[in-house]
Amino acid sequence: MTTDKPPTPDRRWPVVLPPALLTLLLGLWGIERGGSIWRDEAVSYQVAHRSLPEIWRMLHGIDAVHGLHYLLLHTVFRFWDGGLLALRLPSVLAMVLAAAALAEIGRRLAGPRAGLLAGLVFALVPAVQQYAQEGRSYASVCAAVVVGSLLLVRAWQRPGASAWAAYGAVMLLGTLLHEFAVLVVAGHAVTLWWGRAGRRVWRGWAVTTAIVLAGLLPLVLISRAQADQVAWIRPPDWSDIWAPALTSAVGALCACLRQPAVPGAALRLRVLALPLLVLPPVVLILVSYLDPLYVDRYVVFSYAGLALLLGLALDRGWARLPRALTRWPTAGRPVVAALALSALVLAPLPLERGLRTPQSRPNDVAAAARAARDLGRPGDAVLFVPGARREAALYDPSAFAALADVALDRSGADSGTINGVEAAPERIRAALATVHRVVLVTDPRPRAGASARDRAKLAVLAARFGPCRSTAVRGITVTLYAARGSCG
Template sequence: MKFQKNHFIDRVLDPGAAQKIERTAFWARELWLLPILILAALVRVYGSTASAIWCDEGSSLLMSQYSPALIWFHSAHDVHPPLYYFLLHLWIEVFGNGIFSVRSMSVVPGILTVALGVWLVQLIATRRAAILAGVLLALLPIAVRYSQEVRMYSLMGFWLMGATIALVYWVKNPDRHRYLVIYSLLMAASFYTHYFTGLCVLSHWAYLFFMRGEKPRLITRPAWWIANGLIALLYAPWIPGLIDQLQHLEQLKVGGDVGWILPVTRYSLPSTIWQYLILTDGLSLKWPLYFSLPLAVALVAGAVALRDRGPYKFHVLLVTYTFLPLVVVFLISWITPLLVERYLMFSALGLPMILAIAIDQIERHFRYVAIAMLMGILGVELVGLSNDYQVDDEQFDKLVSYVNEHYAANDRIVVSDLFWYFSYVYYNKTGSEPLLYTPKLANGTSGRPNSYGFGTLVDQDSDKIYLDSLETLPGDSTRVWLISNSEPPDDFSSIPSDWTKVTELKVGDTEVRLYSIPPH
């Protein structure tokens, strides 16, 4: 009947008009997607400016101020590839660097990723499952959380969801190589965004390796190998930067840019599932509840994979995409800790899609069970969103605003640590460049950052901003603001005895102290 209707339209109207009518009819049928995208936008925009810019975000903003050539250079000395910083640089040129603007750079791909998730589920399951997946994706706490941060995790999820859709189209139509071209471009973009992209590639290869329905097997097709070769070719310009980072791991460790991740325990795997869903590790819960939700999620995912009777086993692909990266990182982390939930946010996006497919399948036989399951998942997600929206009133920007308001000419500002320095630079309105306190370490070696990790963003200005001793402040200084951690021990343990404290303000776990300096 559908064929006859389209055939009639084509006979009566010219081809261009017929295509427009068909496109309009298609989008009219898909209007259900609009409320889901509005929901995704609302939960991501709400509260996106409530928390102050923190260290990692401040480093993103400082990196984005450089020219594209310098972004490339400094990224090669940092721990992340350059694409996100390039795009943030362009975004700020167009929309400015206000906090809503810079965080919108992550909100937008976060919303678009929800649309891609709906698209993917509609390709591999039913429309009802796609609608459920859209709602659960829109409210997924870890996705909302990192759609509100000036970092690359939301963008990475967008690239990899798109690449997985392209893979599905190619599996269905292996002779249409344009899908592999799209796959290669999206995957290369993700590799330029974050190194954990390799885990998604691994999950795709694993899926194709175990899928035996096609003759010849898709994994043996030259087109697949050429596509992966194209990814490597596109990524080749960055390989020297990656090698340089690997060769200077010790310098990165000195600055705390690597080596800060905690070792895993037997609780790390279930705790990561809790992080995905409620943004806390769940360890405060009673052990039956603590283990029940991750176990239930694993059983549901296993059932979805085992019940997949389709010729392409796309449900198996989705389960592999979601859980293989997590398991691989967990296992590697027993040797070298790498398990950080935000690095795996792209794979967490598969969780609500798996649950939506399961609910859709259960509803066909046990409607009330499916409804109860949906309500339970939504309840868990709402708890996670509540955790995300809980923000301490004592934010770091309040401290910087206090200094901005009371700053006087010839005042000096000294920040005790890079962790606070990048945030301070973002909020600083005094026109005076903050100094970074770099006293010698206990073993007598220099306390200055090296030119790798966060240090790459400030080391070139070492002559202007590094302050090895408070006694070496410029001679025209009459007052100095000291910004540090408020908890003991004091970051500024050797404050000159002839300085007089004028005022102090504690904000959360930071404090600012104003001292007057006698004339020299």
């Protein structure tokens, strides 16, 4: 007579579920930020609402690097036009996936407790919470990078065509969502070298990476032809460098901690985590001294490496606590764990609250649209300086429905651009000669600078009009001008 053995419990879910649930709760908390939306998100919102032919036409001239994200959002809005919630929910879910995958990496390479702590730390990183609530591609890229790293560990442990195909598919998806995710592929090469991967692993990785790079090449060529759209990025200075320098130093210190061997682990956790943390920002910063490209949100996925290393450090710290603290009675252990988790979650609460306010972003085009509606009246003209600052009208056309955009010649959808094409300066001057009131939407400190169209707008306003009332919102100023002497 034989007896069946009880099934072995799956130890994965107690590790991956708590970080995933915490990330979900933090992502949904205050997700609409009081109805505010900043310029980049407004671009995602209005482009995703265009038809597929209009999106495809636009991508040939600008923003091809975000094209796949726009198409994904277009699909979301086609089935559910849920406003700001629909815009940001995909990013929340992407970060949930990233947190779960990160915890699983930690479990495989450093043990269940290290994996759980790494996932919880990741959920609490301010940058992770910030980009989990933005309708841009950075959270999706982060998810692809972390899942791809998990698949690399899996392919290392059990090399095979299906394992490498899964790794390649996810990494290609990540690079197509944003091409700077390719820096992670370079980080994985460092991991293979540091971890002394065998010839079979190197061969599988090299073939897969070649396919990923070939798939990315068309996007690279198109985006390089559109390089003018990132001309605003300046070479890095200390304000850009201190944060990645600090996190790299902290991660390096954590990597120095002794890590016990984990049965079945193909490599040590630091071998994967430290290159992921350090290499992408460092390479992009160095390149940016020749060709400025570094913006911290482009490499937000590097925080996954920091979370893994901090999880390892917390795990080692817990293991070294005095026995009097670690050998609590069984009934008291849940209480101790709950108190520790509460302290971990509540400590960054003031910063977390700030991330969910309109002031946490550079500007608020929704507030600018409301200000334009309040200051203007039917028949008034509206001007945007610079001319590319039409995001408020693109996000909320109803607020500008009664105003005449006298400078606009063709809309963004008609012209295959984001903000549309403005008329020649002489036509703008002629149009302004027929109006008595103008609502100006501009940066707080408008420059008479580069554009002849913008110089013409400001010159006519200075010559024929005077300011009557002004409303300053986050990063944008809306001012009502009237013909001189007629403000009343």
